[in-house]
Amino acid sequence: MKIALFIPCLVNQMMPEVAIATLTLLEKLGHEVIFPAGQTCCGQPMTNSGCFDEAKNTTLKLLNAFKGVDCDAIVCPAASCLVAAKENFHEFDGSQEAQEVISKLYELTEFLHDIAPIKTFSRPVAAKISMQMSCHGIRMLNLATPTEQMGKQRFNKVEAVLGNIAGLEIVYPARIDECCGFGGTFAVDEGAVSAKMGKDKAQAHAATGAKYVVGFDPSCLLHLDGMIRRQKLPIATRHIAQIINDAL
Amino acid sequence: MSELYTASGSKVHAHKADIFCRDETRVDWHSKALWALREKRDRAAGSLPEWEQLRLLGSQLKLHTLSHLAQYLEQFEQQCLSNGIKVHWANDAQQHNEIVHGILAKHKVKKLVKSKSMLTEECHMNPYLERHGIEVVDTDLGERIIQLANMPPSHIVVPAIHMKKEEVGELFHQQLGTKAGESDPLYLTRAARAHLREKFLTADAAMTGVNMAIADQGAIVVCTNEGNADMGANLPKLQLHSMGIDKVVPNMDSVGVLLRTLARNATGQPITTYSSFYRGPQEGGEMHVIIVDNGRTEMMKDKILAESLKCIRCGGCLNTCPVYRRSGGYSYNYTIPGPIGIAVGAKHDDTNSIPWACTLCGSCTYVCPTMVPLDKIIAHHRRLKADAKRLPYGKGGYMPLVGRFMASETLMNTSMSAARLALRVLPGSLLKPFSGAWGKYRELPVAPESSFASWYNKNRSR
């Protein structure tokens, strides 16, 4: 498939290794990958704060970067940004062209589960990992059934994607899908509560005895990484793309 | 902690939460106590194969009733009248309090026993009646505790959840003369029972809230675990019940649906210990129902906000909320805290901060038995505040700058490379003061040498 990468500002500027792993793994899977120029941010910091006027130019700039780009799918290694991009594109541009871009948007895990599943992994990854089930991915993107929801048909796309990697042991922290407390500007507006949430989450991950906290949302991972290092916990963060890339 | 115990006031949520967070042991204990309720709820909800169906039904029947509200309220009034119940209408809190006082004054009531009513809290009825010389006794154990402590409720279902049993023991020792240093819940509950029994026996009138008002029956439902509503309503001859216009449901079938989810979602019980139906005054007595608007009709004009009126006040969204559990009920600048408190209270918050006391994680929306889209409502409140230029935390000032910054690649690239360089070469201690709340609580990120875009240009660009 021909894939256009959507690399959100945080990943581009602060966590390029996540984008590189995403690009590499998609190439290893035989896809043609391009990175359309002109991407900055999806506008989430602004729309999340209620400031839609301030978000408009930013959002439309990102949308324009993808308009008319020849590709089968647009893939993003950040669940929260992906959700925001979808909603914001829709909010600010009702055109057919915008709709075409929106219909091609996928979060990486979602893409690897629903659209182009991985047939075989070639390398084992001998590690115990504690999954960070970030809110927007599970509750807005249906990457897994949230714990609040009842009923028989439970699913977990993250586990389904990683499940066939030899040597990998997947565990979960207590209060498995409780929010880590990042929440965009929440982390600075509500410093004390955000930090307490992050501290509790980091400790719950460390308590599993896992080597890595693995997640699909870089912003949660960045926040957890700061909390983990502050408390000197014996665990480190990795993005799901890095684990998959190691296994291919 | 006294600073926290002001229900209203001009302090932003983050400030109050910060004070609450200083006592980490208390935060852990508070968070754990409420999470235990969430876990009980999960077990109870999970034991019903039809749980998600019940939520959908609950949501649909509330939406249906809300969109035919006038019709159902009229039917309810008609049926009440033919059952011998007196019906009153109040536009706002003031009118509600005046109506209640009018009824009580006519009967020369000196002492009123009351149970289970967040609406009377919303209307600040107790102080109003007390100013008019009427003693109001809250008869719910939790409500009585906070009444004795002179505090508002900190939770809608377990109003004294923020108090440890030792603190209740000390309070009872001072107010009810129980043994000093005694904190055994059984002993304290017994003492409270004895004290309340005396109040029940000498009360001139009783008042309760309403969980549901059944339109085609002209009856109301009150759910309690302690049976105190019944004690109250059956002892004196005069009974009053206050309800918001949103409490009406069409018929008994609807009650059946909501009763199955209410207690399960609140405390994990299959049903509240007492679910009492009142359908008319006792022999020789009087029964009054006061139907209150107090801003609800206004809320219905906004399609998104209107959905908050589906709420049946189970408290489930508070128990699951990671922010509420760590910031306490008194940080929300409104009688009702937590996600639903933001949904219905944001417009009363003079600090404009409570819509931001939320990470938009969405857990509340999935917990809610009537599918109130709480995260969407909260996000909508932010937009309403922003449109009205009432942003907290300096957002009004810096957001336009962020907007301009994010929309420009050049601005973003140059300043971000500077930031990355600073993060790599300057010692962390030098940066921390400049990085605000982030650096106060966390280590700053380890910065990479270059952005992905420049890596891509070097390695992949053809």
Ligand code: SF4
């Ligand atoms: S909004 Fe829903 S979960 Fe929250 S108290 Fe109301 S009914 Fe319960």
